[in-house]
Amino acid sequence: MDYGHSERPAGATPLPTAIKILVAGGFGVGKTTMVGAVSETRPLRTEEVLTETGVGIDDLSGVEGKTTTTVAMDFGRITISDDLVLYLFGTPGQDRFWFVWDELALGAIGAVVLADTRRLADCFPSIDYFEGRGTPFVVAVNCFEGARQYRLDEVQTALNLDPGVPVLLCDARQRESSKEVLVTLMEHAMKTREARRRAAGTD
Amino acid sequence: MTVQGESAEHQWVDDHAGPVVRPYAVTRGRARPVTGTFDLISLVTATRADVTPEVGLGPEHLAIVGLCQRIQSVAEIAAHLDLPVGTIRVLLGDLAARNLVQVREPQTTAGLPDNSIFEAVINGLRAL
Numbered sequence: 001m002d003y004g005h006s007e008r009p010a011g012a013t014p015l016p017t018a019i020k021i022l023v024a025g026g027f028g029v030g031k032t033t034m035v036g037a038v039s040e041t042r043p044l045r046t047e048e049v050l051t052e053t054g055v056g057i058d059d060l061s062g063v064e065g066k067t068t069t070t071v072a073m074d075f076g077r078i079t080i081s082d083d084l085v086l087y088l089f090g091t092p093g094q095d096r097f098w099f100v101w102d103e104l105a106l107g108a109i110g111a112v113v114l115a116d117t118r119r120l121a122d123c124f125p126s127i128d129y130f131e132g133r134g135t136p137f138v139v140a141v142n143c144f145e146g147a148r149q150y151r152l153d154e155v156q157t158a159l160n161l162d163p164g165v166p167v168l169l170c171d172a173r174q175r176e177s178s179k180e181v182l183v184t185l186m187e188h189a190m191k192t193r194e195a196r197r198r199a200a201g202t203d
Numbered sequence: 204m205t206v207q208g209e210s211a212e213h214q215w216v217d218d219h220a221g222p223v224v225r226p227y228a229v230t231r232g233r234a235r236p237v238t239g240t241f242d243l244i245s246l247v248t249a250t251r252a253d254v255t256p257e258v259g260l261g262p263e264h265l266a267i268v269g270l271c272q273r274i275q276s277v278a279e280i281a282a283h284l285d286l287p288v289g290t291i292r293v294l295l296g297d298l299a300a301r302n303l304v305q306v307r308e309p310q311t312t313a314g315l316p317d318n319s320i321f322e323a324v325i326n327g328l329r330a331l
Binding site (some may be wrong): 014015016018019020045046047048049052070073075077078080081084085086087089103104106107109161175179182183186187189190193194203 | 218226235242243244245246248250274276278279281282283287288290299305306307309310315318320321322323324325328329
């Protein structure tokens with residue numbers, strides 16, 4: 001194999017491992033803001049074109065007659081080390097694009113569900129989705145200015161969350177705050193995985 | 204991300220014009236790659252520094268090889284080339300079939316042998 005002038009050292013350098021975390025929640029809740037706050041690059045946008053092959057398995061009610069639909073996803077990247085890269089994907093609009101959600105959620109280590117206390121119901125579909133799939137998630141309440149502050153246990157009750165699901169306040173614009181959300185998610189995902197392994201008797 | 208030299212190509216159309224070439228024209232009508240599945244976060248690297256144009260390879264194939272001199276995910280390639288992910292998958296299949304790119308499929312949680320990846324991510328995030 002000829003590596004020429006590539007930046008990689010000659011020889012079979014193993015490629016890093018990639019993992020992903022999803023950032024979900026209602027429209028305008030700050031998903032892309034959070035991705036941008038922690039990403040090492042400005043958030044990038046990628047598009048999936050759903051063609052007729054996707055229509056049969058996707059609920060496109062409301063857009064009948066359209067043969068293609070474009071779904072945009074914003075994402076960012078954090079290089080953890082030479083052999084580990086973390087990608088953060090903001091999920092596209094809820095309800096209509098489960099086809100894309102299924103692809104995104106496949107293999108995801110966990111998810112952040114961003115909530116806005118002024119429109120708490122907007123994050124119900126995301127919570128239902130991750131509960132149904134068994135994807136570990138945390139709920140991060142994005143503290144918008146002017147929004148009444150609720151206690152975390154009030155949010156937990158209002159969302160009818162399993163007591164094990166972490167709920168925390170955040171400011172999605174702030175790098176430190178968004179980092180803390182991701183660390184909490186990773187700790188929760190690790191605990192969830194250990195509990196499942198014990199339950200399965202494989203450990 | 205405005206790259207010098209790209210501006211000349213883009214001055215005739217704005218963002219609202221949509222892609223000038225329809226996505227499946229680039230793949231000559233193909234919707235599925237000849238080989239591989241290509242997850243959004245599969246990592247891709249070129250196996251060569253340069254590829255001379257050859258039959259069956261279009262400018263988009265060459266652009267991918269150029270981009271993948273540094274390791275990129277499928278999603279990043281799609282974003283940088285401004286093409287839908289499905290189109291990029293077909294093009295990557297062509298390149299993989301010619302051994303022009305090396306692909307690493309992502310790690311799934313179920314496949315993790317231990318907690319070391321979780322711990323590495325937590326430590327990495329704290330160190331940011």
